[in-house]
Amino acid sequence: MRDEILKLEKAVLKLDLKEKRRASFNASIVNYLNEFIDNLSESKGFENDFSSSKEIFSTPFNDNGYPIDEILQLFNRAVNSNGIQPASGAHIGYIPGGGIPAAAYGDFIAAMTNKYSGIYYANPGAVNIENHLLNWFAEIFGFNKDSYGGNLTTGGSIANLIAIVAARDKYNIKGKDYHKTVIYGSEQMHHCLHKAIRISGLSECIYREIPLESSFHININELKKQLEIDAQMGLNPFLIIGSAGTTDTGVIDDLDSLRNLADKFNCWFHVDAAYGGFFYMLDEYKEKFIGIDQADSLVIDPHKGMFLPYGSGAILVKEKEDLLRTNYYLANYMKDAYAGHEHLSPADLSPELSRNFRGLRLWLPLLFHGKQIFKDALREKLLLTNYIYKAFEKLNYIELGPSPELTVFTFRFFSLKEEQSCFNQKLLDAIHKDGRIFISSTTIDNELWLRVAVLSFRTHLKEIDLLIEMVEKHFTNAINS
Ligand SMILES: Cc1ncc(COP(=O)(O)O)c(C=O)c1O
Missing domain, CATH: 3.40.640.10 (Type I PLP-dependent aspartate aminotransferase-like (Major domain))
Known part of the structure; x- marks a missing residue:
């Protein structure tokens, strides 16, 4: 019996990723995450092609596992490259937060x-x-x-x-x-x-x-x-x-x-x-x-x-x-x-x-x-929200909800040609397909409104300016189509 136990023990010890294995495991993960973080400022806020996510189901749990780099590549294709990118400052929908690295280390x-x-x-x-x-x-x-x-x-x-x-x-x-x-x-x-x-x-x-x-x-x-x-x-x-x-x-x-x-x-x-x-x-x-x-x-x-x-x-x-x-x-x-x-x-x-x-x-x-940086980040988000609201005020084809008390507000596009909600849905779809910045929507009194929610610690002027540019571009495309 002892021999059998020791044989099993030897097999099970691998769960602990001893020394050399742990070092290479760590290196793979750290490299992957470094690249992920370094590329975030260029990544899209939303990828609406979900097809790559299906690969998860075509990778069975086998008996002896896969190499870590293969697993990370699968993760990258099937998880990291579709849907919303909540870690990115380009996520300006729902209620973002971002996910500060120090918390992940915690x-x-x-x-x-x-x-x-x-x-x-x-x-x-x-x-x-x-x-x-x-x-x-x-x-x-x-x-x-x-x-x-x-x-x-x-x-x-x-x-x-x-x-x-x-x-x-x-x-x-x-x-x-x-x-x-x-x-x-x-x-x-x-x-x-x-x-x-x-x-x-x-x-x-x-x-x-x-x-x-x-x-x-x-x-x-x-x-x-x-x-x-x-x-x-x-x-x-x-x-x-x-x-x-x-x-x-x-x-x-x-x-x-x-x-x-x-x-x-x-x-x-x-x-x-x-x-x-x-x-x-x-x-x-x-x-x-x-x-x-x-x-x-x-x-x-x-x-x-x-x-x-x-x-x-x-x-x-x-x-x-x-x-x-x-x-x-x-x-x-x-x-x-x-x-x-x-x-x-x-x-x-x-x-x-x-x-x-x-x-x-x-x-x-x-x-x-320290505490101060969190307050600075919140103040930055408040100012960015004000900045974008004021920029939208200057666009005569945008109707704004009440001026923001914090960092969320609603807006919608005017249309003389089409029913308001249909027109806005079309524009929202175009913004989602574009995906460089992600915003979400809501219905108020059964009518569609688009929402801006600035709360990711990674959202800065660059992302806000890009959203303004996208709004202008997709409106122009929509009325010219
Ligand atoms: C005002 C408010 N309450 C509650 C929730 C739910 O919180 P959670 O998503 O953390 O469960 C949310 C989420 O966005 C929220 O905005």
């Missing part, structure tokens, strides 16, 4: 060392890193350091879900109460909150979609009227959801007024600041967010406003008990982990147990680069 170290950051006992240092980051967020957003609770998540959707479930459990909303329990949001609320309502079982509650102001902010007077009507009807107003940076139009709701209404009607007040939150770091922008520090729960997304690669969100709640109530659990097989310490761990405050050590991807860049 992930690399986290995965190589495989430190477990779910439970304090397993690695106090790793948990301290995550808590240190959360304390920093709490400080930025004015949450009390001693009483707040927080968790680093994989993104805004999961963070919003955790918040909605915390609100449900705090207010002890049970199935028997759903028919008279009311949730308030706006048409501009991100769809992940609708998903969170569904997943948390609250879709049988009454959902009030409060009308918008013409500026796309939630209409506070309409909300107040609706709350009064609902209270008079004997319903139970429960949850008010505001946005600090809507995805479609980039506006920040009047958070202060939402807080006041939440107090008056005894509601939980949730703020989704997944997109806009980090602009609050800029002193000159604080005024736009008045009331954010008064949220019962707040969601921010470092993979947006801190430019991390995908996979980083965060939830903060005013009272940590509100996360513990839902997520804290004692299990027999975990008893060592609970012995002799009083520290709260990420696993106590979220549904996850095993998880990646996701704090390192932000902790390392913050320590390495």
Whole structure:
């Protein structure tokens, strides 16, 4: 038996990529990534020929593997050369971020060392890193350091879900109460909150979609009227959801007024600041967010406003008990982990147990680069957005949505000949086919609008000027065709 074990051990040792093999593996990957990063400024924002992606399915998992260079070439053909290029500054659609290299190195170290950051006992240092980051967020957003609770998540959707479930459990909303329990949001609320309502079982509650102001902010007077009507009807107003940076139009709701209404009607007040939150770091922008520090729960997304690669969100709640109530659990097989310490761990405050050590991807860049560079990058994006908006104002064939509060705005092309949405779809298709810069679209009141979202740390004047040039070129082509 020993011989057999040793034979298997010899085979399995290869998993560790010892010395020479690791060196050549590292060299291949570093060369590939260096080339990738060095070519990014010339790469397209979007490649709409998806055919190369199919090659993934024609490469079977064989018994003995493939050489790393062959795998990287396959990755390059089938993954890197189609769809959106989120690492590029030419990605100016949806909500970009870019993915700063220092964060990727953080992930690399986290995965190589495989430190477990779910439970304090397993690695106090790793948990301290995550808590240190959360304390920093709490400080930025004015949450009390001693009483707040927080968790680093994989993104805004999961963070919003955790918040909605915390609100449900705090207010002890049970199935028997759903028919008279009311949730308030706006048409501009991100769809992940609708998903969170569904997943948390609250879709049988009454959902009030409060009308918008013409500026796309939630209409506070309409909300107040609706709350009064609902209270008079004997319903139970429960949850008010505001946005600090809507995805479609980039506006920040009047958070202060939402807080006041939440107090008056005894509601939980949730703020989704997944997109806009980090602009609050800029002193000159604080005024736009008045009331954010008064949220019962707040969601921010470092993979947006801190430019991390995908996979980083965060939830903060005013009272940590509100996360513990839902997520804290004692299990027999975990008893060592609970012995002799009083520290709260990420696993106590979220549904996850095993998880990646996701704090390192932000902790390392913050320590390495310092805070200032992130604020400079945000300021640059704000100015670039203003610059492009002003350039579009001069084009008489463009109709603009409201002037940007942050770095997202909508626009569309005028057409005298064709129905507006059809004409804009044609132009959007042409811009996507061109692909040098990628922008996305949305529908507002059933009409198509194009969207500009400047948030990649790699988007600079060059990309913005190119977008202006593309808009002019494709409009001219369209009217001459
Ligand atoms: C305002 C807002 N909330 C929530 C989300 C969802 O976040 P994630 O994609 O990180 O799950 C987004 C994503 O763009 C967003 O813009």
